[in-house]
Amino acid sequence: MNIYQPHLVRISEIVDETPDTRTLRLAFKDDTLASTFDFKAGQFGEYSVFGWGECTFCIASSPTRKGTIECTFKAVGKATRAMRELGVGDEMGFRGPYGNAFPLDRMEGASLVFIAGGIGLAPVRCVIWNALDLREHFKDVTIVYGARTVSDLVYKRELAEWQSRPDVKLWQTVDPGGETPDWAHEVGFVPPIVEKAAPAAKDAYAIVCGPPVMIKYTLPVLAKLGFPDDHVYTTLENRMKCGIGKCGRCNVGPVYVCKDGPVFTAAELARLPQEY
C-alpha cells in the first residue's frame, strides 16, 4: 500500500451539530485495523470522498474510545460538500493519524484549561474526553467554550454532560447578540470570559483552539493570568494535501505544520512568521 492510499471507513453515525456543522462517526472496514488503530489526541487525518478529493481535519474523538473515529466539519469546499451528501453506511477514505499530539504525559498531575471557539472545539474535545476518561490523572478541569450564536455551539449533548459534572468547570458563552431568550450562560467574546473564569495558572496547562482572532486576544489574557507561554498549546490549521511532509503546502517558516505540528506551544508560535 503506498503512503497516499487511504483506508476504507464506513459512516456508522451522523450528528448534525449546527445547521452547517456535522459530525461523522467512522468505522474501519478492515476488522484488524478497527481493533488495532491507535492515535494520540491532537493528531489529524486526510478524509476523502472518492471523486471529490481529500480534506484535512483533526480526529475529534478521544483515543480512549476505541473502534471508531469521529470528525466534525463544515461543508465549505468540494470535498466537504460531498461528505455532507453521504449517509450512514456509505464509505469514505481515511489516511492517518498524522502529526504530533498534545503532550498529555507532560500534563499529568496538572490542571487543564480548555479554551475553544466555534468548530475549534473539535480538536479540543478530543483532549477533553481523553483527560476525562483518565480523570484521576489531572487536577482541575476548566472549559471555556464560545460560539457566535447559541445555534453555532457544537457538541451540545456533551456540553450538557460537562455542565452537569461536578469535576468539570464549564463556561459557555455566545457573542453579544447571539443569545436566545432562554440562554442561561455567559454573553461575550471568549477572551474576556477567560479573564472572568480566571483559572489558576499554577501547575496548569491551557489548550486553546478557535478562530485566529480568538487566539490572538486569548493568548495575552492567559499571559496576564500567569500562564507561561510554554504551558499554552494550540493547533495550526494550515492547508494541507499530503499530510506527511512531502507536498510542501503547510510549510510555515522552519516548520511543516503536518510533521512538526499541528500542535504548537504559544512560545513556538511566537517564533514563527505570520504565515498561518
Place this chain on the structure above:
Amino acid sequence: MRTSTISHEQLAALLADLVAAGTTVIAPTRAERGHVDYRPVSSLAEVDLGGAMPRRSLKELFLPPTEPLLAWQYRQDGVEISEVATAFPPRVVLGARPCDAAGLVAVDRVMDWDYHDQLWFGRRAATTIVSLVCSAVDSSCFCRAVGLAPDTTRGADILLRPTASSFLVEVITEKGEALVAAHPNRFKSAPEPLVSQDTVDRAGSGPRAPSPAPLPLPEIRSWLETHFEHPIWKELALRCHGCGACAAVCPTCHCFDIVDETEGVTHGTRRRNWDTCQTGRFTIHASGHNPRADQTARIRQRVMHKFAIYPAKFGETLCSGCGRCARECPAGMDLPEILALLTTLATAPAQRTEVVA
C-alpha cells in the same frame, strides 16, 4: 572507486545492448527548433553529448507532472480501491547533467522524511543514472555557487568524463557497478589518468562563462533566518509574475497537489500533480484566509525554502545550480543574481540597507 574507459563506439554498442534487452534508455536529445530534452532513445546517434542543457530537469522521470496514486470504483456494496504499481521496469539515463542528478538527492531527503514515498523510490531504484561531466557552462549556470561542480558525482551511479578519444568511467554506486558488470565487453579496464578539473572546463564546446564562485551559504542562511521582513522581498516581487515556470523546470522543486479525477460516474483516479508555492491558491484556507496572499510572501517562500528552511531540516541546499529558473523566467528573474544580492546583504548588511532606504 573503480575506473575504466569506454569509447564512443562501445558506448553506442552499450546503448544498443540495453535497448535490445528491453531497458528504456533516456538521454538528452535535440528535438525540433533545437531544444534539448531528456527523451527515450534507441541509438547513440540521437543523443546530444555536447553538453547542452535539457529544457526540463530529470525530476519528471521520478515525479511525473501528473501521476495516479490510486483508482477507485463505486460498486453496489461500497468502494473498491485499486493500488498503483510501485515497482517499475529498469531504465538507464545516459548523459545526465550532474546538477540534475544532484538535484534528485535533495528531493530524496524529502521523499524519505519519515514516510517513504514508494512511487518516487520505486522509480529511483529502477533507474541507473550515468552522468556526463558537464562541458558547456552558460551564463545562467551556478553549480559551483551552491557547492557543486560540473563533475559532481552526487546522485550519479556512474560518471562519464570525456577525454580526447573516449570517456573515463567512474563507477560511483553498486547500481553503477552492476551496469558495468552486466556489459563487461563494453568497458576497457586500463584507466587513463584522471583529468583535472581545469581540463574538464576546457574540454567542451559551446557558450562559455565562468560559473560563479562558491557562495557563503551558511551566512546566506543566517541572514534569511533573521530577515523575514526586508524590503528586498517586495523589490523581487515587483518583477515576478508568479507563473511558477521556475518551479516547473527546477530539479529540486517538488511541491504537489492531490486531486480526484472522475472518469465516469462510478470510477476515477486520485492523482498527484505538480504544484508550486508561487501561485496564489497554493496556501488558501477553506475559510478564504490566505497566509501567503501576495507575491512578496510567495517569492520570499521560494528563496527561504531553498536556502534556509530546507537547509535547517536536511543540512543541505535545495538547489543544484542548474540555472533553468533564470533561463526560463519570463520576467528575467535571475536566481544567481538574487543569491549575489543576498551574499552582499549577508556579508555587508549596512551598505545595502542604505541603498534600499
